[in-house]
Amino acid sequence: MSTIVLLTVTGLGLGALYFLVASGLSLIYGLMGVLNFAHGSFLTLGAFAGWEFARRAGADNWWTFLGSLLVGAVVGALFAAFTEFVLIRKLYERHIEQVLVTVGLSLASVALFDGIWGTDTIHISGPEWFRETTGILGAQISNDRFVAIIAAVLVLLGLVFFLKRTRYGMIIRAGVESRSMVTALGIDVRKAFTLVFAIGGAAAGLGGVLASHYFQYVSPLLGGSLLIFAFIVTVIGGLGSLTGAAIASVVVALLQQFANFYLNGTGDFVVVVALALVLLFRPSGLLGRKS
Amino acid sequence: MTTSKTDPQSEAQPAAAGSASAGETAVGAGQRPRKAKHDGGAAAGGRSLLTWGAGGAGVVLLALLPLLNLSLPGVLPGPTYTPGSLQLLAMCMLMAAAALSYHLLLGVTGLLSFGHALYFGAGVYGLGVILDTFDIPLLPAMGLTLLLVIVLAHVVGAVGLRVTGIPFAMVTLAFAEAGHVLVGRNPGQATGGEEGLTLATENLPEALLGVANTRNLYWLALIVLLVVFAVVTWVQYSRAGHVAAAVRENELRVRVIGVQPYLVKLLVFVVGGVLASAVGMVYLLLQSGAVPRSLSADFTITLLVMVVLGGVGSRWGAIIGGVFYTLLDQRLTALAQSEAIAGLPDILRIPLSEPLFILGTLFILVVLFLPGGITGAVHRATLSRGQRRQAAARQRQALENAE
Numbered sequence: 130m131s132t133i134v135l136l137t138v139t140g141l142g143l144g145a146l147y148f149l150v151a152s153g154l155s156l157i158y159g160l161m162g163v164l165n166f167a168h169g170s171f172l173t174l175g176a177f178a179g180w181e182f183a184r185r186a187g188a189d190n191w192w193t194f195l196g197s198l199l200v201g202a203v204v205g206a207l208f209a210a211f212t213e214f215v216l217i218r219k220l221y222e223r224h225i226e227q228v229l230v231t232v233g234l235s236l237a238s239v240a241l242f243d244g245i246w247g248t249d250t251i252h253i254s255g256p257e258w259f260r261e262t263t264g265i266l267g268a269q270i271s272n273d274r275f276v277a278i279i280a281a282v283l284v285l286l287g288l289v290f291f292l293k294r295t296r297y298g299m300i301i302r303a304g305v306e307s308r309s310m311v312t313a314l315g316i317d318v319r320k321a322f323t324l325v326f327a328i329g330g331a332a333a334g335l336g337g338v339l340a341s342h343y344f345q346y347v348s349p350l351l352g353g354s355l356l357i358f359a360f361i362v363t364v365i366g367g368l369g370s371l372t373g374a375a376i377a378s379v380v381v382a383l384l385q386q387f388a389n390f391y392l393n394g395t396g397d398f399v400v401v402v403a404l405a406l407v408l409l410f411r412p413s414g415l416l417g418r419k420s
Numbered sequence: 421m422t423t424s425k426t427d428p429q430s431e432a433q434p435a436a437a438g439s440a441s442a443g444e445t446a447v448g449a450g451q452r453p454r455k456a457k458h459d460g461g462a463a464a465g466g467r468s469l470l471t472w473g474a475g476g477a478g479v480v481l482l483a484l485l486p487l488l489n490l491s492l493p494g495v496l497p498g499p500t501y502t503p504g505s506l507q508l509l510a511m512c513m514l515m516a517a518a519a520l521s522y523h524l525l526l527g528v529t530g531l532l533s534f535g536h537a538l539y540f541g542a543g544v545y546g547l548g549v550i551l552d553t554f555d556i557p558l559l560p561a562m563g564l565t566l567l568l569v570i571v572l573a574h575v576v577g578a579v580g581l582r583v584t585g586i587p588f589a590m591v592t593l594a595f596a597e598a599g600h601v602l603v604g605r606n607p608g609q610a611t612g613g614e615e616g617l618t619l620a621t622e623n624l625p626e627a628l629l630g631v632a633n634t635r636n637l638y639w640l641a642l643i644v645l646l647v648v649f650a651v652v653t654w655v656q657y658s659r660a661g662h663v664a665a666a667v668r669e670n671e672l673r674v675r676v677i678g679v680q681p682y683l684v685k686l687l688v689f690v691v692g693g694v695l696a697s698a699v700g701m702v703y704l705l706l707q708s709g710a711v712p713r714s715l716s717a718d719f720t721i722t723l724l725v726m727v728v729l730g731g732v733g734s735r736w737g738a739i740i741g742g743v744f745y746t747l748l749d750q751r752l753t754a755l756a757q758s759e760a761i762a763g764l765p766d767i768l769r770i771p772l773s774e775p776l777f778i779l780g781t782l783f784i785l786v787v788l789f790l791p792g793g794i795t796g797a798v799h800r801a802t803l804s805r806g807q808r809r810q811a812a813a814r815q816r817q818a819l820e821n822a823e
Binding site: 234 | 586728
């Protein structure tokens with residue numbers, strides 16, 4: 130029992146990280162049709178920014194932790210908005226070239242991070258409480274899991290509120306449904322593009338800081354490894370669907386954790402098999418629109 | 421590449437711009453029948469003879485390089501007969517061949533695959549593991565590897581091609597990543613994990629071993645490049661190739677005509693995979709070992725960068741891109757370690773000492789400002805102004821259609 134609880138909570142923590150990356154990817158793809166390969170770089174830069182902040186401000190108290198979350202999110206959002214403004218905007222409606230540009234950006238930025246912070250992993254520390262464990266039903270669970278889960282739930286609620294209740298949220302949802310219609314109504318949908326990129330970048334930057342606490346290190350490759358699973362999550366969940374991304378993150382992460390434990394380390398394959406099955410039986414994903 | 425049905429100019433295009441780079445630049449596969457009809461006669465015959473003559477002379481020159489004493493300072497580390505230069509040239513040719521196999525997917529059929537490294541890596545690791553585990557000679561081992569890759573490509577292709585466009589890219593990426601993870605995990609101590617695998621040399625012919633025999637490997641790489649080029653050309657101009665080009669232009673229209681694109685796409689996918697694995701096998705021999713990087717998403721992206729730098733849709737573009745990228749990567753790595761860079765202030769030193777930063781930036785600039793890559797730029801330079809504008813529009817169209 131305690132093993133199952135441990136695996137579940139750890140899986141939920143991992144799922145939270147996947148969701149923070151996948152939500153932005155899915156929104157960006159849904160609205161603009163851009164597969165953003167640079168999303169991992171947003172996350173990595175957010176993680177490094179948060180770490181640099183925490184290192185300077187003293188890493189062991191809660192205020193610096195919250196501060197590093199904020200710094201990570203802001204840096205991620207700025208980097209993402211900059212990317213949209215400088216690189217993507219020139220190439221509207223040319224989707225393959227947009228993908229190529231983000232691929233180039235991810236190559237160049239990861240190399241640049243390598244140059245600035247070195248290729249080795251850097252171990253980090255957070256508030257004392259993170260190292261301690263909490264007992265639930267006999268399972269001892271490290272506390273950083275809970276932080277990741279809570280943050281992801283808050284981001285999910287915030288995004289849902291933003292998308293359902295605010296004017297720009299509605300424009301974005303309408304744009305996902307039918308961009309040409311929104312444009313025809315005289316709304317400048319390009320502002321929404323920058324906004325979606327910034328939101329996705331903020332979620333990824335936040336995810337970067339949380340991921341660095343979850344794995345207890347930062348490295349230039351942090352984003353790339355999470356990005357691949359985030360891609361799988363967005364395909365399984367259905368491209369463009371936020372709820373789908375949330376459900377799929379949890380399902381994928383739990384599958385991965387349980388398979389790693391009970392099927393001796395085959396978690397990554399089980400996930401790919403799940404992806405294959407979803408594609409065979411439901412090519413548009415769990416909650417994706419039928420094409 | 422060009423939508424010839426709507427654009428009367430483009431019919432004249434092949435004749436007008438049959439071109440310096442061997443009659444291939446912007447001329448898509450779908451156009452060949454027209455070309456044959458329209459510019460038959462002495463001029464075209466002469467040009468194609470010239471093209472083949474130039475190609476043949478180039479191949480003969482490449483084949484003779486190990487016997488000659490030519491120096492290209494700044495490009496090659498030494499005269500052409502030295503093992504170091506031959507190794508680099510062989511690597512250029514292998515990368516050109518790998519880029520050609522990727523061109524079959526992206527340039528011909530418009531399939532944006534992010535998992536092409538899976539087949540290259542399957543060739544590298546398949547042959548490496550088989551030679552390491554079983555006591556069989558090189559050729560049967562290669563045959564066995566090819567068989568495995570054919571099965572693998574069918575399975576992944578059959579699943580992946582259920583979706584198109586961007587989702588297809590993500591799915592192929594996921595499968596390739598599974599392979600990458602598998603190799604890194606070192607199942608049954610077979611792949612050597614992150615450390616990689618050293619080539620087992622017991623059953624290899626003497627002629628392929630040792631630094632002194634680098635030129636044999638060089639010739640092998642040249643043969644691989646020629647074979648891959650021949651197969652790609654053959655597939656591109658076959659009936660299946662025409663359907664593939666039509667799928668790239670407008671898949672819906674192909675369906676409406678009553679042709680099933682699925683099987684053709686699968687065929688192209690498998691052929692591309694098998695070619696990549698053949699290149700991978702020679703890569704294993706040349707490098708005397710395998711590392712997980714050859715299976716990583718990074719490697720697929722490298723191929724993508726090569727094809728785009730050279731010019732999407734052009735076989736010569738893929739070759740030029742592969743050679744250019746390999747040489748540039750090698751030169752930039754040398755530059756990064758040079759003293760001139762070490763003396764610079766941080767803000768210049770850090771970016772300049774990362775070859776991938778420079779290559780990535782160059783790639784972005786090419787995508788933004790040079791549609792059609794190197795061959796496209798050369799092609800445009802030889803056109804008049806009005807033609808130039810049309811060619812640029814067509815190149816954009818080509819990438820757009822690749823979705």
